[in-house]
Amino acid sequence: MSVRDKAWFPVVYMFAVTAAFSSVLIGFAEGLRPRVESNRRAALERAVLAVLPLEAPAADSAQIRHELFKSLTAVTERGAEKVTAYQVVRDGRVRASALLFEGQGFWNRIRGVIGVGADGRSVLGIAIYEQSETPGLGAEIVTPRFTEQFRKGKVLGVKTALRFVAETAKAGSGEVNGVTGATQTCSRLERMLNARLARWTADTAQPGGTE
């Protein structure tokens, strides 16, 4: 075929092939975009609801979860571009807050939610919705064995930070047991949580608060 020997053929062919494949890809991506977005929302919603002291929903369906989630008040702290916390407001008073936190773990980003009581100092629980730490080691931070520790009402003093202690040690009031073999993940998580709590306490201490 003579057209294939022309000098311009490779260039035109490259363009044509690229255009053809790209259009299929873009169509595909656009078609599935709503689904990808809703997956992200669902993970976040589930994590936020897990740390707040709400009545457990009758059935675990996405619809009910979404309704419950919409009943929360979204908060954007000073200096932030998007929502950074969700609060349960009843009778005009804040009962509990779920703070979104994020930071660099050992491998990649860790994103989660930490629930604090109305006083801003008692921890209600944590839920991590995105992490890619080492399975069996760092990834243990998403297991109930680890996260349940945070439900036991750790109360932090005004200046005291949350501390991670060895897995075999006895955890005091402001302490949780880390995961043996996951020192990096635990120390980063510790720093992440404390930084988040410090920022929140600083904000709520301002007159006018973050309503």
Add this chain to the structure above:
Amino acid sequence: MTLGSEFAHALVVCFAAIFTGNILLTTFLGMCPFLAVSREVRTALGLGAAVAFVMTCTCALNWLAYRYVLVPLGIEFFRFILFIIIIAAFVQFVEMVIERVSMPLYQSLGIFLPLITVNCAILGASLFMVIRGYSFLATVGYGLGSGLGWMLAIVSMAGIRRKLATNRIPEGLQGPAITMIIAGIMALAFIGFTGVLAGR
């Protein structure tokens, strides 16, 4: 973040990429040329330097492309294709420049450049940089650190294999298998660095 603290962060990222999160010894990227070339320290040095240079520059270029082209258009999924195109184009460009500027350099390094284009570590570094959301300075630090770390691993490997050249290795272990064992021991050794940087 102030410029000073950004720079400090970039330095820490660089250091971490060389030692604690060595791209070859912890994420296994860039193994193919590693296995083929790591017999002579001199060739390993040459390839390592070339990879380090290309990795730093392409990470920076890819950051710019991601931030100013892909994100505004909302086609982040295109990064796989765009990054490869940028890497291939950059390597072509460098090859042309070296050929014009210095023939001796071209003769010693030029042969590595085509090998580099399909090196998974280069694309991998760019993809990791996107996932971790590094700033521009941190990306440059990360690219440089990853490249230097790769070079460190491959040069060490070449040195060790030279030492092993006179040893009697079982037939089944010769070649890839013994290299894997050496790499495993090196990876073990590098884990010792994890405590050096308190949490970066």
Add this chain to the structure above:
Amino acid sequence: MSATPVQKRDLVLDGLWRNNPVFRQVLGICSALAVTNLLLNTLVMCASLTFTTAMSCLTVSLLRRWTPRRIRMMVQTLIIAFYVIIIDILLQAFWPAMSTALGPFVGLIITNCIIMGRCEAFAGSHAPVPSLLDGLFSGLGYSVVLCLIAFCRELLGMGTLLGRPMPFFGSELWNNWVIMVMPPGAFFTLALVVWFFRSRQGAPAQGGGK
């Protein structure tokens, strides 16, 4: 032109054993070793890789009469990237937890030496159906070895398989070999697997028909 039964059998054998990428050439281990700490992740990765190899070989073969020689590497890369992006988007949409767990390693399938190798060596000069089969069985041969590594790593390192605790290894009697969960464990396991198979296979086979 369809391949004779003998040729088809050769394709299967070559992909799975004689030219099995991981043993003979130890190619493409890069993008896969990192996910072998969990068997489930490895299975998903292998499925993605096999799909990509097979479909890329098919597409390259379909386009082979039209693709100019000078740009065939670029076209091959484009085709491989196309299928990989599709898989990436599918994972993000239907299995987001797995997508996060696999991270950038799905994207790195593009630079996997095996796929490019098969496209260059076979698909560029053979009919579509043999190319598809060649790609499919190369991918499967590779998958078998990876799954073997993952099997050892998850069982010895965590006492589970596919997330479920196993009889002896999941019990108190077994002290998890933490090294298996970390990068050095992958290197050592791969070395042992290669050693085992190389010893069984004896001297490298001559030719191989490719």
